[in-house]
Amino acid sequence: MNTAVVAFAQTEHTGEDSGLTEVELLAPVITAIKERTGLSRFGFTCSGSLDYLAGAPFSFVSALDAVGAWPPISESHVEMDAAWALYEAWVRLQHGDIDTALVYGFGKTSQPGRGGGVRHNTGLRALMTLQLDPYYLAPLGVDQVSLAALQARAVLEGGHKEDDLRAVAARSREAGRGNPYALDLPEPGDEDYEVVPLRPYDCPPVTDGAAAIVLATGDRARELCETPAWIRGIDHRIEAHSPGARDLSRSESAALAGEKAGARGVEIAELHAQFSHEELILRDALGLSDDVRINPSGGALAANPMMATGLIRIGEAASYVHRGQARRTLGHASSGPCLQQNLVCVLEA
Amino acid sequence: MPPSDTEVGALVADHALEFPGGYTRSVGPVIGRFLTELRDGRLVGVRTASGGVLFPPLEYDDDGEAVTGEFVEVGPDATVQTYAWVPRPLPGHPFDRPFAWALIKPDGADTALLHALDLGEFEPGAKQPKTLRTGLRVRPKWRATRTGGITDIECFRPEVTMIGAPSRVEYRLSAGKALTRFLTGIAEGRFLGHRCGVCGKVYVPMKGLCPVDGVPTTEEVEVPDTGTVTTYAVNNIPDPRAPAVPFVSAYILLDGSDIAMLALVAGIPADQVRMGLRVKAAWKPREEWGRTMENITWFEPTGEPDVPFEDIQDYV
Numbered sequence: 001m002n003t004a005v006v007a008f009a010q011t012e013h014t015g016e017d018s019g020l021t022e023v024e025l026l027a028p029v030i031t032a033i034k035e036r037t038g039l040s041r042f043g044f045t046c047s048g049s050l051d052y053l054a055g056a057p058f059s060f061v062s063a064l065d066a067v068g069a070w071p072p073i074s075e076s077h078v079e080m081d082a083a084w085a086l087y088e089a090w091v092r093l094q095h096g097d098i099d100t101a102l103v104y105g106f107g108k109t110s111q112p113g114r115g116g117g118v119r120h121n122t123g124l125r126a127l128m129t130l131q132l133d134p135y136y137l138a139p140l141g142v143d144q145v146s147l148a149a150l151q152a153r154a155v156l157e158g159g160h161k162e163d164d165l166r167a168v169a170a171r172s173r174e175a176g177r178g179n180p181y182a183l184d185l186p187e188p189g190d191e192d193y194e195v196v197p198l199r200p201y202d203c204p205p206v207t208d209g210a211a212a213i214v215l216a217t218g219d220r221a222r223e224l225c226e227t228p229a230w231i232r233g234i235d236h237r238i239e240a241h242s243p244g245a246r247d248l249s250r251s252e253s254a255a256l257a258g259e260k261a262g263a264r265g266v267e268i269a270e271l272h273a274q275f276s277h278e279e280l281i282l283r284d285a286l287g288l289s290d291d292v293r294i295n296p297s298g299g300a301l302a303a304n305p306m307m308a309t310g311l312i313r314i315g316e317a318a319s320y321v322h323r324g325q326a327r328r329t330l331g332h333a334s335s336g337p338c339l340q341q342n343l344v345c346v347l348e349a
Numbered sequence: 350m351p352p353s354d355t356e357v358g359a360l361v362a363d364h365a366l367e368f369p370g371g372y373t374r375s376v377g378p379v380i381g382r383f384l385t386e387l388r389d390g391r392l393v394g395v396r397t398a399s400g401g402v403l404f405p406p407l408e409y410d411d412d413g414e415a416v417t418g419e420f421v422e423v424g425p426d427a428t429v430q431t432y433a434w435v436p437r438p439l440p441g442h443p444f445d446r447p448f449a450w451a452l453i454k455p456d457g458a459d460t461a462l463l464h465a466l467d468l469g470e471f472e473p474g475a476k477q478p479k480t481l482r483t484g485l486r487v488r489p490k491w492r493a494t495r496t497g498g499i500t501d502i503e504c505f506r507p508e509v510t511m512i513g514a515p516s517r518v519e520y521r522l523s524a525g526k527a528l529t530r531f532l533t534g535i536a537e538g539r540f541l542g543h544r545c546g547v548c549g550k551v552y553v554p555m556k557g558l559c560p561v562d563g564v565p566t567t568e569e570v571e572v573p574d575t576g577t578v579t580t581y582a583v584n585n586i587p588d589p590r591a592p593a594v595p596f597v598s599a600y601i602l603l604d605g606s607d608i609a610m611l612a613l614v615a616g617i618p619a620d621q622v623r624m625g626l627r628v629k630a631a632w633k634p635r636e637e638w639g640r641t642m643e644n645i646t647w648f649e650p651t652g653e654p655d656v657p658f659e660d661i662q663d664y665v
Contacts, residue, residue: 019359055366126441134372135380136405137463139499141441146450149433150463157431157483195450196434196477240411244452244461245403248431 001094004221004228005347006214008315008322009033013209013303015183017110022054026106026210027066033102033212037224040068042214043098045075046089048082048105049307052127053112063106074098081105082211083272083310083333083343089215090234099220105308106210121145121206124306132337133241144337145203147243149195151338152202152277154248160280162197168276169201169301171294176302183207183303201301202276209305211312229318229329229347233261236333236343243338254285254332254342261344267326268293270313272333274300281339282332296320310334314345321349379408382420388497392424392489394458404458405499424455427505429485432466434477443504447471449481453505464489467504480507527557532640534571538632540603544568550607574630576603576648577656579665583619592647595619601628601648602664609664616649624665625655 009032011025018025034040045067049060060077069075076092078084082105089101113123128144129137156162169188176182188201214224221228237253237260240246263269263286271286271294273279279294288294297316300309310333317331327349335341376384379395383406386393394404396419403410404423410416430452438444443465452461466487468478487505495501524532527543531554534541542553543566550561553572558565581599588596592615599622600609614622616631628648638644 017361052366055364122439126439129441134374135376135384136499140464141439141443142450142463143439143441146433146435150431150450150452153433153483154431192474193434193436193477196436198433242405242407242460242463244405244430244454244463245407245411248452 001096001217002221002230003090003093003215003217004225004230005314005318005322006216006221006225006228007033007036008211008213008319009036010181010211010308010312010315011209011305012181013183013207013305014110015185015205015207017108017208020208022049022059022106022108022210023063023066025108025208026063026104026212029210029212030066030102030104033214037100037214039100039214039224041073042100042102043074044089044092044101045069045073046077046082046085046092046101046103047075048078048080048085048103048311050079050107052130053107053109053306055111063104067102067104080335081272081307081310081333083314083331083345084236084335086213086215086311086314086345087234087236087343090231093215093217096217099217100224101215102212103215103311104210104212105305105311107306107308108208109206109304109306110208121203124206128337136242137337145195145198147337148203148275148277149198150243151248151281152197152275155277155280156197158249160277164280165197165202165276166199168273168279169199172276172279172299172301173201174298175296176298179297179302181209181303182298185302198275198277204274204300204304204309205302207304207306209303209308211305211308211315213311213315213318225322227322227324227349229321229349231345232328232348233263233346234344235260236341238336238341241336241340248338249281251281251285251339251342254282254334254339254344255287257342257344258286261330261346263287263330263344263346266292266328266330266346268296268317268320269330270295270297270299270317270332272300272310272313274304274309274334276301278334278339282334282342285342286330286332286344288330310343314347317345318347321347324349377408379406379416382406384497384499384501386420386422387499387501388495390491390495391422392455393420394423394455394460395420397459401459402457404455404460405462421457423457425488426508427453427455427487427489429466429481429483429487430454430461431483432481432485434481436474436476443500447473447475448504449477451485451487451505453487464499464502465504467506527555529640530569531555532642535642535644536638536640538574538635538638538644540572540574540606542570542572542606544570551605552608553603553606553610570605572603572605574603574632574645575651576601576606576628577661578614578622578624578626578628579609579661580624581614581622583622590646591615597622599626599628599648600665602661607664612645613647614649615647623655625658625661627651627653627656 314331395406543555
């Protein structure tokens, strides 16, 4: 079943709490994408979010208020980045009995932490410890940035320099400044390490935001969009959770997902690299040559509304096709510590 | 805390999400065996179907194959695979001072454990120490009271590769006849020396003999406390006698003497000291004088023109 991204909408992400709840962030995005497609009902609805970001169980259920779920709709949710909600919706569409799906994700990383985590990301760093295995990792209190730094060290030992990381951060922030939806972050300065070898600019900024995508199949996609971004391949792979059981300097799961999704011959790649060294690993794993443009949106280093960040990569990749800026693009999403799980989606005009 | 207004006017409040006492979790036979051995002070891995040793043990290897029931003791010696230096620990971290996270592979295992690595006492924000590197050999530091959890290992520590070797012997030394006479002069604010009866050279301090001619010397001469820097060194290691770091130690040829003596030079930035600089002794207050060179804190520039190199080249 030929399936395409026919519409994409996102918030103008903020680097601080703007005083809106998650539902209030999401509602305008849903409204916008309904207007853009002229659709008010969808064959399937699927979302990705993380209740721990709000500190409230079943907070994803309240988000349905933004969608309008009466009369009852066919709906699902993943406690993952919404890129995996898009995968579920894509699978659902392959049945052929429906022809549209709404996918959305949202997150406020400004909320975790005593007194809010806005100034420093310490609240989020500590919160992400809760995603780790409860026997060997979580009791140590190892945080998100520390885990990433272990992987960054492995990348540096593989022959990269810290300047390579800085170059990724500088390019991402510059691109972000040109993207009205991303944050306006300065040129990387002379900042002390957060956890060696990562400096604050190598880490994702605190970000609040939401995004939505509409998928449609066959003729319905052509009705809804002048240039649908057809999903030519989509695949996700996972590897061992324990960072000590794999070679952190490379990503086998990204390589395999890329191979299965057909990540060849793309002009632009939107990579969900939350830390600058992750981009270096992903370029290698996906075999992206130097002439592939990486993250013209700025990527996660310029705006990281968690649980929507991966979905936004697919949305941005689709937008280049919609606007005729590229014929074949790639959107990538990742999940888990040290790029444990990777999803690759290849889109084409 | 009661809700309060922010600048944007929205209400905010502090909120905590907690399961008091923590969840009770079953560990199963594989992780359970590991934790039991850990409590008893041993590290064990589990043999995988392909013959490797998975550490810490899990029920399945990364090929998805169930592990065997064979547990293998590994370590305690282990090697650092990769690491991350934490200059400013977070509240949930195992140390409140800088430390490292590391993936640590015990000898005999094929996979690594994530744990904390203690490299000693550091100030907050400390730079990553040079001793931290891939390949560092480490061992676990066990907690005295263990309960069967991964934190039964307090941390890992580097193997002992060096020790401090205290070295001290005590003496009672006599200054000897010549030096006693010289220091007696210093106690009076005078520099005394001997002139050699053969070559005519003046030695300050005197030795009581001429090292050139090998003859005793007895003719006492007094020289002034002014002189010329013949050569010098800029020191960057702190010294209790020096005013600050960097400081300069110099050879000073006292006027009328034929041998330079070693002293500190101060009262001038270290990078402006030069060969040929004219200097004068800076004496402590007279009431503090004794039969010791400590009467002179250092030499300071006199402001006179420099002495040309040709005039001091024989003394360098």
